[in-house]
Amino acid sequence: xxxxxxxxxxxxxxxxxxxxxxxxxxxxxxxxxxxxxxxxxxxxxxxxxxxxxxxxxxxxxxxxxxxxxxxxxxxxxxxxxxxxxxxxxxxxxxxxxxxxxxxxxxxxxxxxxxxxxxxxxxxxxxxxxxxxxxxxxxxxxxxxxxxxxxxxxxxxxxxxxxxxxxxxxxxxxxxxxxxxxxxxxxxxxxxxxxxxxxxxxxxxxxxxxxxxxxxxxxxxxxxxxxxxxxxxxxxxxxxxxxxxxxxxxxxxxxxxxxxxxxxxxxxxxxxxxxxxxxxxxxxxxxxxx
Amino acid sequence: xxxxxxxxxxxxxxxxxxxxxxxxxxxxxxxxxxxxxxxxxxxxxxxxxxxxxxxxxxxxxxxxxxxxxxxxxxxxxxxxxxxxxxxxxxxxxxxxxxxxxxxxxxxxxxxxxxxxxxxxxxxxxxxxxxxxxxxxxxxxxxxxxxxxxxxxxxxxxxxxxxxxxxxxxxxxxxxxxxxxxxxxxxxxxxxxxxxxxxxxxxxxxxxxxxxxxxxxxxxxxxxxxxxxxxxxxxxxxxxxxxxxxxxxxxxxxxxxxxxxxxxxxxxxxxxxxxxxxxxxxxxxxxxxxxxxxxxxxxxxxxxxxxxxxxxxxxxxxxxxxxxxxxxxxxxxxxxxxxxxxxxxxxxxxxxxxxxxxxxxxxxxxxxxxxxxxxxxxxxxxxxxxxxxxxxxxxxxx
Numbered sequence: 015x016x017x018x019x020x021x022x023x024x025x026x027x028x029x030x031x032x033x034x035x036x037x038x039x040x041x042x043x044x045x046x047x048x049x050x051x052x053x054x055x056x057x058x059x060x061x062x063x064x065x066x067x068x069x070x071x072x073x074x075x076x077x078x079x080x081x082x083x084x085x086x087x088x089x090x091x092x093x094x095x096x097x098x099x100x101x102x103x104x105x106x107x108x109x110x111x112x113x114x115x116x117x118x119x120x121x122x123x124x125x126x127x128x129x130x131x132x133x134x135x136x137x138x139x140x141x142x143x144x145x146x147x148x149x150x151x152x153x154x155x156x157x158x159x160x161x162x163x164x165x166x167x168x169x170x171x172x173x174x175x176x177x178x179x180x181x182x183x184x185x186x187x188x189x190x191x192x193x194x195x196x197x198x199x200x201x202x203x204x205x206x207x208x209x210x211x212x213x214x215x216x217x218x219x220x221x222x223x224x225x226x227x228x229x230x231x232x233x234x235x236x237x238x239x240x241x242x243x244x245x246x247x248x249x250x251x252x253x254x255x256x257x258x259x260x261x262x263x264x265x266x267x268x269x270x271x272x273x274x275x276x277x278x279x280x281x282x283x284x285x286x287x288x289x290x291x292x293x294x295x296x297x298x299x300x301x302x303x
Numbered sequence: 304x305x306x307x308x309x310x311x312x313x314x315x316x317x318x319x320x321x322x323x324x325x326x327x328x329x330x331x332x333x334x335x336x337x338x339x340x341x342x343x344x345x346x347x348x349x350x351x352x353x354x355x356x357x358x359x360x361x362x363x364x365x366x367x368x369x370x371x372x373x374x375x376x377x378x379x380x381x382x383x384x385x386x387x388x389x390x391x392x393x394x395x396x397x398x399x400x401x402x403x404x405x406x407x408x409x410x411x412x413x414x415x416x417x418x419x420x421x422x423x424x425x426x427x428x429x430x431x432x433x434x435x436x437x438x439x440x441x442x443x444x445x446x447x448x449x450x451x452x453x454x455x456x457x458x459x460x461x462x463x464x465x466x467x468x469x470x471x472x473x474x475x476x477x478x479x480x481x482x483x484x485x486x487x488x489x490x491x492x493x494x495x496x497x498x499x500x501x502x503x504x505x506x507x508x509x510x511x512x513x514x515x516x517x518x519x520x521x522x523x524x525x526x527x528x529x530x531x532x533x534x535x536x537x538x539x540x541x542x543x544x545x546x547x548x549x550x551x552x553x554x555x556x557x558x559x560x561x562x563x564x565x566x567x568x569x570x571x572x573x574x575x576x577x578x579x580x581x582x583x584x585x586x587x588x589x590x591x592x593x594x595x596x597x598x599x600x601x602x603x604x605x606x607x608x609x610x611x612x613x614x615x616x617x618x619x620x621x622x623x624x625x626x627x628x629x630x631x632x633x634x635x636x637x638x639x640x641x642x643x644x645x646x647x648x649x650x651x652x653x654x655x656x657x658x659x660x661x662x663x664x665x666x667x668x669x670x671x672x673x674x675x676x677x678x679x680x681x682x683x684x685x686x687x688x689x690x691x692x693x694x695x696x697x698x699x700x
Contacts, residue, residue: 017530017531017533017534020526020530020559021526021527021530023526024524024526024527028524124357128361128365129356129357129358129361129364129365130361130362130365130547130575131361131362131547131579132578133578133579133581136581141558143560148558148559148560150558222523222524223523223524224523224547224551224579226361227357228357228358264524264526264527267524267526267527267528268526268527268530268531271517272490272516272517272518272519272522272527272528273490273517273519275519275522275527276519
């Protein structure tokens with residue numbers, strides 16, 4: 015039982031990283047129908063960036079804050095310089111386009127930070143053991159980041175005017191434009207959210223999982239699987255899906271064989287796309303965010 | 304099915320397949336189109352290197368690349384070999400087997416190299432072996448597994464054999480009265496066959512292997528493996544892998560409170576281990592070369608002057624101290640260039656010269672090769688090191 019709970023804890027903390035990436039992916043998909051392959055690279059970029067700032071002598075919170083802001087701006091910049099330049103942007107084009115962006119970001123990161131994995135110092139706090147289950151304080155930070163950032167984004171969409179405007183652009187783009195919601199601003203806002211969520215995932219996970227230039231793609235894909243579990247439209251379903259994915263991966267590694275761990279996500283992806291493309295969304299007919 | 308969902312199906316599938324294809328394959332290098340044997344005797348001597356510079360072996364390949372670049376520069380500044388300049392061509396195998404095979408083929412076909420060094424890890428080294436054996440190019444691997452040179456004609460290696468490393472670990476375990484050992488090993492070539500060797504060597508020492516877990520070198524979460532190891536019946540545990548994965552495994556080992564004596568391999572003989580494992584590294588015992596405990600060596604140690612000079616040169620060039628892997632590359636360069644000096648570039652003569660390497664003092668040990676022994680180091684090349692306060696210290700010699 016202890017082992018089972020231990021695997022669950024590991025799965026939840028891994029799942030919280032997938033969840034933050036899934037939230038970012040859904041933000042850009044709902045507004046622009048962009049599947050952003052570079053989403054995982056935001057995480058690596060923020061991780062590596064904050065590591066450099068800490069090495070340069072900045073206090074950890076300051077370094078993290080700068081990394082979060084910079085990556086958020088970088089995501090908006092990518093939207094302005096690349097995504098918004100394309101007329102008739104289809105999802106397929108967006109995949110190819112962001113694949114290019116991802117490759118470019120990885121090359122830049124390899125040149126700046128080198129090929130070796132790096133680690134951000136652990137956030138303050140002490141590890142604890144509950145009934146034989148060991149929980150690292152960093153894992154609590156990761157789950158906390160999901161609650162704060164993921165919850166914050168949900169609240170933003172549901173309670174604020176800007177958020178409602180974004181939802182309107184997602185659900186009724188033409189009507190939204192008629193009532194004066196700028197599609198350009200909606201798009202930038204969506205990319206800002208994606209950048210911020212990705213960066214948050216990158217900085218909270220770096221102390222445990224390390225940051226390496228090439229790590230973003232697989233991470234982003236796992237986030238994508240979680241987003242598909244949310245039908246690419248529902249934040250809530252995607253967050254639940256991401257946590258489930260993390261837990262299932264952990265159980266498979268523990269009870270079957272660790273070599274199968276990375277295959278689980280894609281097995282789930284195939285099954286979901288064939289059997290239930292709406293994912294975990296209960297009422298698949300309404301476009302919700 | 305709702306229209307929105309059907310729209311989703313195609314791009315989702317495309318995204319997944321494109322990205323999956325990308326994670327598996329890397330960009331290929333395009334080598335020059337030069338070739339031919341015309342320049343054989345008067346042009347530069349060409350040494351090729353295939354290293355794990357990016358990917359999971361980066362902790363190994365990067366310092367190896369640094370070392371080779373530094374040594375080639377030094378050698379050319381000193382006038383090269385027999386007045387001939389040495390041209391070093393380094394290729395990145397991206398820590399993959401097919402990358403190593405591709406790079407090796409390019410070095411042989413396009414660059415017409417006289418000697419090859421590499422790869423950094425066992426898997427890619429094994430992928431190179433049939434190619435260089437067929438093309439008859441003397442090759443010196445810097446990876447560990449004995450299978451790389453087992454029965455080879457053209458392949459040599461400079462890292463200590465896994466067999467002697469395990470002998471040292473099991474000797475220590477026996478002296479402490481451990482009878483049951485659990486193993487957590489790298490799932491790739493480096494960890495291949497380790498369980499069998501432990502079983503075999505353990506028999507004469509009264510030690511049995513009670514559990515085996517494995518991990519991918521790219522893994523970041525080790526909860527599953529360590530939970531199983533915690534439940535296993537063992538007196539001590541061996542983690543067998545390279546950094547950063549073996550360091551992260553060590554952190555999980557301590558965090559999950561496995562709380563048994565722990566051994567690691569010479570795959571963690573670098574500072575990157577401490578970066579990955581953090582304070583959890585304390586107490587780990589690992590057999591390794593003398594490089595990382597150089598300041599504790601006695602002055603009459605024959606390796607001390609060589610090691611001290613290498614550390615000084617490397618630190619001056621790159622601002623960090625060299626790892627054991629940098630040492631393996633140094634040794635490969637040393638063995639290779641000495642043989643080139645003695646025999647020139649004719650392949651069979653060069654191979655014979657490498658095979659007649661005798662008492663050559665290097666970083667990882669003192670090398671004596673023979674036609675039957677292409678590894679060159681004995682158990683004497685290893686010391687037992689203890690991780691303490693963020694560095695390796697001499698545990699016993």
